[in-house]
Amino acid sequence: MLKSERFFVRLGAALGSRLGVGPKAASLDRAAAAGLPVPDGLIVLDELFGESLRQGWLQAAEGRFVLHDVATFERALNLPVVSPRLAVRSAFAVEDGATKSLAGYFDSVLNVAPQDVATALCEVWCSSLRHAAPHRRDVIVMAMVDARWAGVAATETDHEDDLINVTEGLADDLVGGRVPGETRNLPKINAFEGPTESGFAGRLQVLLRDVRRVFGRGNWDVEFADDGRRCWLLQVRPLTQPVTRNEWFTYANHREILPPLPSRLMTSLIASCAQDLFDYYRDFDARLPANRPFIEVFAGRPFINLSLLADMMRLWGLPTRLVTDAIGGRDVFGQGLRWGRLWRSWRALVRLGWAQLQSVGSAQNRIAWLAQVGQASDSDNFTTCLTDLQTVYTALVREMFSLTQAISGPMAALRRLGLLSEWAARHETITTRLMTDLDPLRDYVQAHPSVVDVLRRGGLPHDETFRQLWQDYLARYGFRGIFESDIAQPRYHEQPEVLLASLWLPRGALTPPPLPWFAWLVYPVWWQARRALDARERLRHAAMQTFDRLRQRLKRLAEQACATGALPAAEDVWLLEVDELKRLDGGWRVTPDFLATRREEQARFAEYDFPDVFQRFDDFTAFIRARAGGDLVGQRLPGIGLTRGTAEGRAWVCDTPTLPPGDTDEPYILVARAVDAGWIPVFAAVAGVVVEIGGDLSHGSIVLRELGLPSVTNVRGVTRVIQTGDRIRVQASEGAVEVLKSGVGAVSLASTPAHE
Known part of the structure; x- marks a missing residue:
């Protein structure tokens, strides 16, 4: 038997x-x-x-x-x-x-x-x-199992959520692809953490936590069934391919430093540096994802993976709003402090904190290094030039990470105490001096009507004193420019028209708000924030000088490629991606048909107007530019106040820095998607500023705070609902914008198109 x-x-x-x-x-x-x-x-x-x-x-x-x-x-x-x-x-x-x-x-x-x-x-x-x-x-x-709920779950090391696909009853139709089920994210819980959800979702959280405990930290595909009392494990196997998730993305501070549609070259360059950029954080904590993209390209724009940054905060037990407070956007995750995770991450956080304490000295070393890089060699070609550009961009952004983190804590404390705008208005970084150092030129112009007449006609005055003052200014700042972080954008020494036009517009004197006596009690906090602010703006200033050297190299190489017939026109260089430009060194020739197709694609991309945050699987056709209708008179649009005071005037809505017409004594209020140092000429011509997206620590916010202009940022959707000519009131102290009257004296908006 x-x-x-x-x-x-x-x-x-x-x-x-x-x-x-x-x-x-x-x-x-x-x-x-x-x-x-x-x-x-x-x-x-x-x-x-x-x-x-x-x-x-x-x-x-x-x-x-x-x-x-x-x-x-x-x-x-x-x-x-x-x-x-x-x-x-x-x-x-x-x-x-x-x-x-x-x-x-x-x-x-x-x-x-x-x-x-x-x-x-x-x-x-x-x-x-x-x-x-x-x-x-x-x-x-x-x-x-007498299942009331059943499905499959993907638990992956690179994510702080488990992705589940669940259906009522048995899961055989779900796993067989006959029903779609419901897909949702389930927050991971670790050892000694209880469920954050109720019902079967909470029981599933516990099951998945225990699967990781038994099988180790890995990528697992789990089949489960829940009978209303217990969640049963039916199968666990290795997840052989990562799951493409419906993650959140944001343009964030890219919106402040890049044109509405960046050049194809700059977008591809940023994407090519993405892994090295996120490795800055992985150097402090090896638990962070190694293969999850930090930046992805949608409709020709480089978007930051907000879900990835939020997961980093969640892993460390820190509030997810720290990310959005720093780079702009809104917190769609809503996690606060998690003390257990904070304790388990203390080593990484101590290393990160130490880097912040050393960030000012590190930035100074980086500034000295930037002065030595970017020079052309005898064997210069597109590959060597672009490699230098990638190296410089990566080094700049990684250094910015450390400085921004060093600034964020003191700035948040000063904001909470109501002293941030008071101290900032008494400080001036090198970025703010881009505007204040124009005052000698502006004073001279105001005193010489003949110079004003030439500037009004768009010319460059031949006045010797003016020319000397102008050349002195360009020697210090000529390598800066509008949307200067895009290598394709011209610098002031190449295209000074907006800067020159701002000289004949009077700039009102701004008085800093009074400083209460108790502000001196927190002066050490401001001192720490100021040091990091100065270092960050000086770093950017030095990097833009290096960018200008690299830009001139690319222009020379493009002219050479044009002379050999590899490129139809030198300016077409900005339409090509990094890998395509490197192919020119190997003999590739760009055809007119290729460029025509690329221009058509860029034109289609220009029609998109992405919200401050969106998800991967959203219907992108909903982002095609369109202004919302309806009467907004009397409505208040909330945001974050950067300064004190109130300003009232006609809205001047633009995508790129464009001066309002000087045809009225009524003040203008700038309304923009985002701003940075390139908007300084416009700041001099307006009484207040409203920004759709931007954080406390953005370059534009820092300048506005130091200038003391009544300014509100993070006013979501404002450029889609306010139109040029509307009368609005900026209530900076309250962080709000009020629409007073629609269409006061129609004004045509002649916005300068973004450089291709």
Whole structure:
């Protein structure tokens, strides 16, 4: 008589691996042995399949297996009854491998009565014929779960959420692709953390936490079923490919420093540096994702992965709003402090804090380094120039990370105390001096009407004193410019028209708000913030000088490529991506048809107007530019006040820095998607500023705070609802904008288009 113990073992006996069963059965056996909630069940071993063929109980016929002696087969197997309803699942050795899962490739039979197990086994074995190579044909027989909810979950090391796809009842239609189910993110919980959700979601959180405890920190695909009291583990296997998730993205401070549509070259350059940029944080904490993109390109624009930055905060136990407060946008995650995670991350946070304390000295070293790089060599080509540009951009942004973090704490404290605008208005960084150092020129122009006449006509005065003052200014600041972070954008020494036009517009004197006596009690906090602010703006100033050197190199190389016929026109260089430009060194020639297609694509991209945050799977057609209708008179639009005071006037809405017309004594209020140092000429011509997106620490916010202009930032959607000519009131102290009257004296908006 055959002994049935040869043919099956109980799940949880921890014998599966020793008996050589496949990964699927071995994983469930391991899970049950570790105390995870696996339904009662058995592993029917491949030895039964082999013995059945030898004894003739099971025979191959017409491409399938047929049971011929069911009674003898059942007596030999002699399976104990584990449940009145059973699931008979394939667990073949070729399933659930590290690189290939074959999920759903073989059959499972559900709701099987104990007397029908033999037939179900035969049916499952028949599906093994779909895979020609020899393999073990183990089968799992387990109790059916009376599922109220069931589905699959992906738990990945690179994410702080588990992604679940769930449906009511059994999950066979879901995993078979016959129903879509509901997809949602479930926050991970770690050891010693309780569930954050209620109902089955909370029970699933606990199950997935315990799966990670037993199987280790890895990428796992988990099948589950919840009966209303307990969440059961039905399967766990390696996740062989990362899941593309519906993550959140933001243009963030890119909106402040880049044109509405950046050049194709700059977008591709930023994307090419993305991994090195996020490695700044990974240097402090190796637990952070290594393969998750930090920047992705949508409609020709480089967007920051907000979900990734928020997950970094969540891993460290820090509030997710710290990210959006620094770079702009809104906090869609809403996690506060998590003390347990904060404690477990203390080493990384101490290292990060130490880097912040050293950031000013580090920035000074970087400024000295920037003065030495970017020079052309005798063997200069596109590859060497772009490699230098990538190196400079990466070094600049990584240094900015450290300085911004050093600024954020003191600035947040001063804002909470109501002293930030008071101290900032008494300070001047090198970026603010871009405007204040124009005062000698402006004073001279105001005193000489003949010079004003020339400037009004768009000319450059021949007045010797003016020319000397102008050349002195360009020597100090000529390498700066509008949207200067885009290498394709001209610098002031190349295109000074907006700067010159601002000289004949009077600039009102701004008086700093009074400084209360108790402000001196927190002067050390301001001192720390000021040091980092100065260092950050000096770093940017030095980097823009290096950018200008690199820009001139690219222009010379483009002219050479144009002379050899590799490029139709020198200015076409900005339409090409990094890899395409490097191909020019190898003899590639850009055709007019290629450029025509690229220009059409850029024109389509220019029509998009992305919100401050969006998700990967959003309908992008909804982002095509359109202004909202409706009467907004009397409404208040909330934001973040950067300064004190109130300003009232006509709205001047622009995408790029453009001066308002000087045809009225009524003041203008600038309304823009984002601002940076390139908007300084416009700041001199307006009474207040409203910005759609921007954080406390953006370059534009710092300048506005130091200038003391009544300014409000983070007014979501403002450029879509306020139109040029509307009368508005900026209430900076309250962080709000009020619409007083629509269309006061129609004004045509002649916005300068972004450079391609």
